[in-house]
Amino acid sequence: MITRLASLVALGWFCGQAVADAADGGGTIEQVGGDRRVRTPAYEAVVAEDGCLTSFRVGGDEFILCGASGVRGAYLYQNGVLRLPNIETVGADAITASSEKASERFDFTPTGVTWTATNHTAEKMLYVLVFDMAVNVMNSKGTWEQAPVTTGCGDTNWFRGAKRLCIRNGTRVWGPFAQKYQVWEASLAPNETRKVVFEPGAATAEELAQAAAIAAYVPEPPTDPVGPMWDMTELSKAPATYPADGFDVADGARPVFYDGVPYKGRPTRVFAWIGLPKMEPGQKVPGMVLVHGGGGTAFASWVKVWTDRGYAAISMDTCGCVPKGTYANWDRHQWGGPAGWGGWGQINWARTDQWTYHAVAAAALGHSLLRSLPEVDPDRIGLTGISWGGYLTCIIAGVDHRYKFAVPVYGCGFTNEHNFAGSVKGLGEEGAARWMRWWDPSVYLKDVSYPTLWVTGTNDFAYTFPALQRSYRLPQAPQALCVRVRMPHGHGPAGEGPMEIAAFADSFLKGGAPLACVTGQGRDGSQAWVTFESSRPIVKAELTYTKASGPWKDRLWETLPAELDAAGKRVTGTLPEGTTVYYINLFDDRDLAVSSEHEELPVAKAEPVK
Structure with missing residues (x-):
């Protein structure tokens, strides 16, 4: 199909249907059937009668794919390919197309194309470009990758042989689509207008050499490790550090790069913020390692949360990025490793080139760097991570035994049973089994050797109660639990702010009062009960329950006061009729919550979620 398409396009140009170059060195537009065709010395393009860009050739080589798997080259997408049938040629160098949902304009110049589109709907829309399989190398901000690859992007350069195509103002690239194709994507918010620029050219000698090396790189097959997945002997050594040029001290934290583990045969570096609290000369302070979640990066503000509490802290990026750009679209740097999250498109890569391997290694090396500082007490360091960072925390806790405690926020294991189950299943039987065997926290949690506090909310969209409980x-x-009703999901106050995390840390690293401990729980018919121990007064207890079934994130949770017997260290609560799931929360005099495990009840006809 690809060869036939290229032949048909070439036949169109060289059988008299091509147009002559304009006198100014640009191109003119000729309508051939329903298509509009443009040719300049730098490129050739075809805009089909439905507004899709179905061909873009540089030096005779096709860059985009049309026809295979139902794709249309470069096109708008919203619940399917958008057709823009109202198409017109405007002057000698522009084409417009529109429908009720969107409008677009192609402006053709001698050196490139500017595509401008407006989303006229109240829903998100995408502009996607599917690359020909011969386009096999991508460069973005100094980082070279074999295509297909998944990463955030702004400006990217794509290489086919000696030809290069720069595409500006994208959102992300992802693949493989249909198990083999590369997709470039730009998102348009409701009523947004967006410009994308295509700049064709020839690769420089340096680019050709780099592209050839990347294209020729043959990774190791994805084989199981012999021995531990991570070499903690090596990762326990403090890495070399380097200046982070272009970054200043922020929130009292200093920026730094440090050595990571190799990626596709080349060295990597990890960006991090490191902060120290105010301290007396010669004093050693406890430390915290902070692992960000999906859409995040290294956060100086998170470091400050802990330095204000008297801790040293390090927050590292785990996706080859630096904290420049926008949330979920941070700039990649030239020494970066693989992009996150989940590494779904990487499952057939070499084991040591995949995201989870690199992210866990980055955290272990960051821990080694923090504990090497003369101001830090290496025997008093804790770990916490948010969302995907909570997922990583679960793995790190099972392989890095130098910590005193861990606090995964939201994240857990058994990924094939919660919101990301579809991503696991989409890897196919062999790929899914490999991902679960290598990268699921359930493999490593059994080896955790220190206390863990699990913090989450009743309606978390990603990590559901059953998977959390199994974890x-x-x-x-x-183990301790803190489950708040409808706790929001995110960085900042939502995931960083719960004071239970601070109290848990203080209890192990600064001699603070510990959280309450649930020592037993059970149910006698409709009477649920827990027993507890606490060094601080328990002042309130609540029965938290739902009568709903269906998706966990959509269930309505309610609370009722539970009967507190402070002297007997026992709480009881009566389950309302129709309860499908419940748990009990205890609150001490600091308003810090500790939760019992949840229990699901067999109910013949549960109330459906409305």
Whole structure:
């Protein structure tokens, strides 16, 4: 199909249907059937009668794919390919197309094309470009990758042989689509107008050499490790550090790069913020390692949360980025490793080139760097991570035994059972089994040797109660839960702010009062109960329950006061009729919550979610 398409396009140009170059060195537009065709010395393009860009050739080589798997080259997408049938040629160098949902304009110049589109709907819209499979190397901000690849992007350069196509103002690239194709994507918010620029050219000698090396790189096959997945002997050594040019001290934290593990045969570096609290000369302080989640990066503000509490802290990026750009679209740097999250498109890569491998290694090396600082007490360091960072925290806790405690926020294991189950299943039987065997926290949680606090909300969209429960039941070390009703999901105050995390840290690293401990729980018919121990007064107890079934994130949770017997260290609560799931929360005099495990009840006809 690809060869036939290229032949048909070439036949169109060289059988008299091509147009002559304009006198100014640009191109003119000729209508051939329903298509509009443009040819300049730098490129050739075809805009079809439905507004899709179905061909873009540089030096005779096709860059985009049309026809295979139902794709239309470069096109607008919203619940399917958008057709823009109202198409017109405007003057000698522009084409417009429109429908009720969107409008677009192609402006053709001697050196490139500017595509401008407006989303006229109240829903998000995408502009996607599917690359020909011969376009096999991508460069973005100094980072070279074999295509297909998944990463955030702004400006990208794509290479086919000696030809190069620069595309500006994208959102992300992802693949493989249909198991083999590369997709470039730009998102348009409701009523947004966006410009995308295509700049064709010839690759420089340096680019040709780099592209050839990347294209020729043959990774190791994805084989299981012999021994541990990570070499903690090496990762426990403090890495070399380098200046982070272009970054200033922020929120009292200093920017730094440090050595990561190799990626596709080349060295990598990791960006991080490191902060120290105010301290007396010669004093050693406890430390925290902070692992960000999806859409995030290294956050100086998160470091400040902990330095204000008297801790040293490090927050590192785990996706080869630096904190420049916008949320979920941070700039990549030239020494970066693989992009996150989940590494779904990387499952057939070499094991040591995949995202989870690099992210866990980056955290372990960041921990080694923090504990090497003379101001830090290496025997008093804790770990916390948010969302995907909570997922990573679960793995890190099972392989890096130098910490005193861990706090995964939202994240857990058993990925094939919660909101990301579809991503696992989409890898196919062999790929899914490999991902679960290598990268699921359930493999590592049984080896956690220190206390863990699990913090989440009743309606978390990603990590559901059953997967969470199976996760916290795996470690043999003490476990604690803090489940708040409808706790929001995110960085900032939502995931960084719960004071239970600070109290848990203080109890292990600064001699603070510990959280309450649930010592037992059960149910006698409709009477649920828990027993507890606490060094601080328990002042309130609540029965939290739902009568709903269906998706966990959509269930309505309610609370009722539970009967507190402070002297007997026991709480009881009566389950309302129709309860499908419940748990009990205890609150001490600091308003810090500790939760029992949840229990699902067999109900013949549960109330559906409305």
